[in-house]
Structures are given as structure tokens and as C-alpha cells.
Amino acid sequence: MQSLGLKDEEIKKFANTDHWLDYFPPYCISDLKKMGLKVDWRRSFITTDVNPYYDSFVRWQFQKLRAAKKIDFGKRYTIYSPKDGQPCMDHDRSSGEGVGPQEYTLIQLKIVDPKPAALAHITKPVYLVAATLRPETMYGQTNCYLHPDIQYSAFYAGEKEDMVFIATARAARNMSYQGLAAENGVVNYVKGLEKFSGSKILGAALSAPLATYPKVYALPMLTIKDDKGLLRNILFTFVSKFNIIF
Template sequence: MDINPFYNSFVRWQMRKLKDMGKIVKDLRYAVYSPLDGQPRADHDRASGECMQPQDYTLIKMEVVPPFPPKLRPLEGKHVFLAAVTLRPKAMYGQTNSWVLPDGKNGGFKINEIDVFIITERAAHNLVYQKLSKIPEKPTCLITVTGHDLIGLPLKSPLSFKEIIYSLHMLTILTDKALRAKFRVKDEWVLPYGVILIINILEFGDKAAEKVCIDLKIKSQNEKDKLVEAKRLTYLNKHRRDNAYCEYTGMKVQEANPLIRTRLLELGHGVIYSKPEKKVMSRSGDKCVVVLTY
């Protein structure tokens, strides 16, 4: 291959100049990655999922409070966290519980010498490529549990106004005493229940979710269409301000959210977690994950 020495010299000068100015750095980045192929996959390398990029989340670490139930006793002596991802870390101020899918399959995965995350196998598979595993690129599962095993776990959640919250079953109605008995939900896990005031919306006041649920006559978390409309009226509202009685009080939610996320990460109460925006398949037939790489 012929190389133009003059152009080559110019490019070298340009790159050195940009590096000296701090315009060029070598740093870690998130990329869509095929574990089977062992390398990132751009659009032309994909069988499906073209244009899909890594989506950043905040993985919230909710610490399981001892004594551990029988299924978790093999983890005694370690810091065990029920880990959940969110795009809205600001919501941690108003957290009253954590949801678990009763029939969902989870595992206790070793993150380092002392930390264990209770997450799904798929989430663990993503994390090992983001430098969050005891063994790089290999999940270390210490125990397997179902959602049933996690119901009623006492948790310490960062930023929550409640000292202890509990993990509760999803896809059911908590006010149904028969269902509460089935999953052995104790009254103190859910009662007394008061709305925690964290966000003020001009049209709805401090209790927007409660008001919209009453207005739309929402009785169950399974009323999908009504919940979509409730989200449109509240979550997508432009006139939302933080009202959590903290250093962010009075700020617009979109301004406070990144600050709260940074605080969680700096205090070690959360980690950055990334996964593809939608399912991505490589041309080799591998389901892609997100890797933290150079």
C-alpha cells in the first residue's frame, strides 16, 4: 500500500496537536457487544437491532437487612443487595417498597469479595462485561432464588424516607386480603401507607399520582390503558418540580435528576448499568450485550 509521506506527516501533527489540547483521549466507553464473537458489533455486523445504542440506567443497591431468610443464608457474612435498575433515580426519595415477580428466576451473583447482587441471569450476563463481576466476563452465581423467596425481604434503600422498606409481590392487588395471605404479606410491610411528597405538579399539587388514580378510577396495576394515560398526565408533565425537602427542593425534575444520580454513584449506593435499547442479534446469531471497553 502506497503512503503519501506528506499527508501522513500532516495527520501525525494534527493528532499530536489535538491530544495536547485535550481533544483526544483514550477512555472506556459502552458499546454493543457480541460475547460469541468477542468484539463490538456495529450496524453492519448485526442481523437485527440496527441503530440500537447502549441505554444507560442507574442500578440501585438496596441492602438486604439481616437476619437472612433460609434461602439467603449461604450469603451470610457478605453485603447482599437486591439490585434494580431505573431511569429515574429521583424516585428513590419516595420509595415505599420494591417489587418482585413471584415466579421470576433470580440469582445471588458475586460482584467482588464482599458484595452480592440479587438479579436475573440476563442482568448478570450484562454486568460481567461492564467490569462488575468477581471473574471478568463470567457470572459467579452463589445461589438461585425465585421471586417467592424474596417477598418480605427487609431492605435499606438509599435516599428513601423510610428506614426499612420491603419487597412485595408484583401483578397482584395488595388490598386483597386473600392474596396477601397467599404471599404471607404482613400488615406492617404495607400499612399504614401515606403518600410521600417528593414532586409538585402545577395542575395536580403534591399528590399527583393519588389524584390521577382517583380521577381515572384506577383500581389495579393491571389497568394498562389507564396507567398509560396517568403517566402522560404526570410523568410527562413539563411543570414538575422537586419537593423532596432536600437540597434539590424547588428545582425542576429534569435538572435534579442527574444531580441525584451523581450523588448515588459517588456515595456507592448505585452503579451505572447499560444494556441495548432493544434486542440486538449479531450476524453470528448471538444475542448482544453491552461492554465497557476502550
């Protein structure tokens, strides 16, 4: 707002959400008039609950649609703020306007016996998890890349916590808010495996879903970044990097 020429005294007033409705519309109307736009401004109105008449109409409409079972309450993909415990829309963010959800397909690469020594005590199925934009290429998987020095985590996944996922702590946190944890937003780590280096599971034999090879292996790659993704798979002759949805 300072870049728009507003003084600090004026900026403080925007803490009141109604002030946005009073301040900006006159400037918008003025700019549109300068552009030569011909509008009957007598028909303009506010479409938030500040306008009780419009708000009442919207409530009535949604109640009718819900009674007719045309709409229902549920979850949807959106940018979410764990700090506030609610969706975080564009204008609620101090940065990152225009960022939207990116849908990925999560690939579960099952670690087959014998497991690496660090995982030998786990009795539940253990999966390295990666996300891809190209699930149709899964049949060409030849191996999985891990960074030997990056810190990974093992955590319980699913409503019944009947399996263990291995990914970065960042990815685990993201997944915990997407229905992949028993309790929303809570990561239940495997005791003793809250953090461990990728070198401890290099060479692990994996069963890759829909792949032509019965086994693929976890191999090292030093260019992986723990703030950009969690695992890499080789598909055909090209490297495809998988980022967990966030």
C-alpha cells in the same frame, strides 16, 4: 440485500469489505444527481484505510492529539458483542440497527437482617438491584416488587467481590461486561444460588438508599417479565419499571 434486488451471486461479493466501497457510491451519486444536487465530484474521496493518504492524515492527527494529552484511550458506552469480543456497530448486526446504549442508574436495595433463609449463610452484604431512569425519585420508594415464579440469581459483584447482587441471570451477564464483575464477562455465582425462585425472598426487609422510609419490603407482582427487567420499585403513586442496561 435481496430486498434491494441483489442476486445471491452478487451478495457473496460483499464478504470483501472493499466491495461495499465500489458498489454503492455510484448509485448514491446517481440518485443525488437525479435530485438536482450540484456537486464537484472531483473532490470526493474515501475516508477509510482503503485511502492510504487520508488514513495517514488521521493517524498523524490522533498521534498529535494524544501527545498533547488531548485524547486518551479508554472505555466508552457502546453496543458490545460478547461473541466477537468487540463493539458491534449498526452495520455489523443482522438485526437491531439504530439501537444505542441506554444509561440507567443502578439502585442497590440492601437486604437487612434477618435475611431470608435462602440467603442466611451469606456473610457479605446482599443487595437486590434495580435500574432506573428517574434516580431523583428514589426518596419516594415504598417497596420493591419481585415475581414469585421468576428465576433469580445471586452473584458476587465489585472488583473485590465484596458484595452480592441479586438479579436475573440475563441482568447478571449484562452487568459483567460493564465493570461490575471482578473479571470482565465472567459471572461468579454464589454456590447453591445460581438459580432460585423469587418466592424464596419475598417479604425480605430492605434498606433503600435515599428513601424516606427506614425499611421497605419485597412484595409479589405477577406481571414482571424476566426478559424485560429484573426488579420493580414503587415510587410515590406510580409504578416505575427498571430495566438493566444492555
